[in-house]
Amino acid sequence: MAKRERVVRMSVEQPLWRALTAYRVLTMVYAVLLFVSARDAFERPWVAVGFLVVMCLWTLVTLPKVANAASCTKRFLVADLTIALTGILLTPLADAQARTMDGPTLPSIWTAGSVLAYAIKGGWRWAGFASSLVAVANIVERGHPSRDTVHNVLLVWVASIAIGYVVEVARASERTLARALEIDAATRERERLARDIHDSVLQVLAMVQRRGTALGGEAAELGRMAGEQEVALRTLVAGGLTRTSHVSEDESQGAVVRVVDEPDTGDTGGPADLRTLLAQHAGARVTFSEPGAPVLLPAPAARELAAAVSAALDNVHRHAGTDARAWILVEDWPDEVIVTVRDDGPGIPEGRLAQAEGEGRLGVAQSIRGRLRDLGGTAELVSVPGQGTEVELKVPKARTARGKAGR
Numbered sequence: 001m002a003k004r005e006r007v008v009r010m011s012v013e014q015p016l017w018r019a020l021t022a023y024r025v026l027t028m029v030y031a032v033l034l035f036v037s038a039r040d041a042f043e044r045p046w047v048a049v050g051f052l053v054v055m056c057l058w059t060l061v062t063l064p065k066v067a068n069a070a071s072c073t074k075r076f077l078v079a080d081l082t083i084a085l086t087g088i089l090l091t092p093l094a095d096a097q098a099r100t101m102d103g104p105t106l107p108s109i110w111t112a113g114s115v116l117a118y119a120i121k122g123g124w125r126w127a128g129f130a131s132s133l134v135a136v137a138n139i140v141e142r143g144h145p146s147r148d149t150v151h152n153v154l155l156v157w158v159a160s161i162a163i164g165y166v167v168e169v170a171r172a173s174e175r176t177l178a179r180a181l182e183i184d185a186a187t188r189e190r191e192r193l194a195r196d197i198h199d200s201v202l203q204v205l206a207m208v209q210r211r212g213t214a215l216g217g218e219a220a221e222l223g224r225m226a227g228e229q230e231v232a233l234r235t236l237v238a239g240g241l242t243r244t245s246h247v248s249e250d251e252s253q254g255a256v257v258r259v260v261d262e263p264d265t266g267d268t269g270g271p272a273d274l275r276t277l278l279a280q281h282a283g284a285r286v287t288f289s290e291p292g293a294p295v296l297l298p299a300p301a302a303r304e305l306a307a308a309v310s311a312a313l314d315n316v317h318r319h320a321g322t323d324a325r326a327w328i329l330v331e332d333w334p335d336e337v338i339v340t341v342r343d344d345g346p347g348i349p350e351g352r353l354a355q356a357e358g359e360g361r362l363g364v365a366q367s368i369r370g371r372l373r374d375l376g377g378t379a380e381l382v383s384v385p386g387q388g389t390e391v392e393l394k395v396p397k398a399r400t401a402r403g404k405a406g407r
Contacts, residue, residue: 013167014068016120020113021066021082027110034108047094051087053105058083059110072121081118081130084111088137105141115160124164131157137293188374205229206318272297274337277306278328281313287327297395304371305339305395308379310339311367312391320345320389335397336377342390348383368393 037050042048058080065076087107094106105111111134119127135153205226212223274295282288297305309328316326324345331338368391372379377395 013170016163016167017066017068017072020116020120024059024063024066024113027108027113029054031106031108031110032056034104035106035133038103042095044094046104047090051090055083055087055107055110057168066117069121072117077114077118077121077130081114081133083107084114085137087111087132088134089140091141092143105138112156112160115156116163119160119164120146122164123168124161125302127160127164128157131160155296162304168215229284256270270299272299272302274302274305274330274339277302278309278330278339281309281328285323285325286313287325289327289329291330291332293332295330295337297337297397301375301395304375305337305377305393308368308371308393309339311371312393316343316345318372337392337395337397339395340390341393342388344388347385347387347389348381349385 032052035052039045039048062076062080065071065073065080080232084107088105088111091105095103115127115130115134118130131153134156138153208226209223212219212221212226215223274297275290278290279288311374313328316324320343324343326341326343329340329342331340337382368381369379372393372395375392375395380387380392382392385391
């Protein structure tokens with residue numbers, strides 16, 4: 001059966017790149033309007049026009065460069081900051097009054113976009129480097145550190161470093177979340193494999209051991225070997241952690257988690273009648289009671305619930321003996337489906353389930369409770385020594401329907 005790989009992309013910084021793209025375009029328009037409104041005050045307007053043309057063309061052509069971290073290369077950052085610094089230093093050449101009047105530079109607040117690109121790309125250290133160069137350029141352009149110049153420089157410096165620090169913290173949180181999702185996916189896959197192995201391989205090995213010991217001779221040796229393999233496999237299932245997802249860093253998308261889902265059976269997930277799946281257990285010693293109408297659940301949920309019932313019946317046959325009787329009752333309520341499996345065996349001694357789980361025998365922990373937990377339901381087991389055991393399985397209808405729709 002083919003496995004499906006589900007790709008989960010997480011990027012907390014991607015909205016920042018989109019905001020930076022809009023910021024560069026808006027501040028470009030603002031710088032042009034600022035020049036047009038005060039063009040008569042420029043002694044050499046052709047210098048300003050030449051720079052603004054270059055700045056506008058550069059901004060529009062390089063918009064894809066600020067779409068994500070992968071496109072925003074170091075070479076682009078250097079060229080972008082160079083243009084911003086050039087515009088600042090050309091301001092006195094275009095307007096000799098700029099130094100004395102403390103007016104805006106040619107690129108105006110467009111320069112901050114270059115510094116912010118450094119912050120989002122490389123964090124607060126890169127932001128501090130770029131904003132320091134802008135500060136030096138502004139002081140050189142003014143000729144002296146005026147109050148307004150110092151104010152604007154400090155504002156850009158503090159804001160860019162703060163944004164760079166926030167980006168670094170967000171990236172660390174993103175990696176932590178991706179790792180948590182990876183561990184969760186691995187745990188779920190391990191539990192699924194443990195259920196499948198318990199329902200098939202481990203039961204066969206246990207049967208071979210019992211039959212071999214009963215037959216004696218060479219069969220007893222075969223049974224002993226099967227018993228050793230059963231213990232080894234139980235230990236592996238109980239302690240091993242299957243890696244089912246992989247976290248990678250993709251600068252264009254952020255953290256990428258590839259999660260291997262359960263084998264794709266080709267089932268479209270349409271509703272299935274639970275009664276049909278459980279009716280096969282009916283027999284001389286198993287009584288099956290069902291509603292008169294179909295009990296519809298999403299096909300995967302119906303299969304998992306039927307497998308949990310099968311595991312409960314297997315426990316009856318193995319621990320209560322072949323002569324024990326069992327009863328299956330299906331109840332279809334508006335918001336949930338309840339399946340009760342009851343037997344007339346000797347019951348389960350207190351503490352036996354915890355002991356079995358510690359020994360790696362995960363019949364109840366994984367094959368029953370694990371399945372119901374994955375479906376958003378519950379499995380309650382009540383056992384009184386000498387009076388049999390009752391297992392009540394509850395599956396909420398709304399939860400199973402949403403779980404299938406979200407796949």
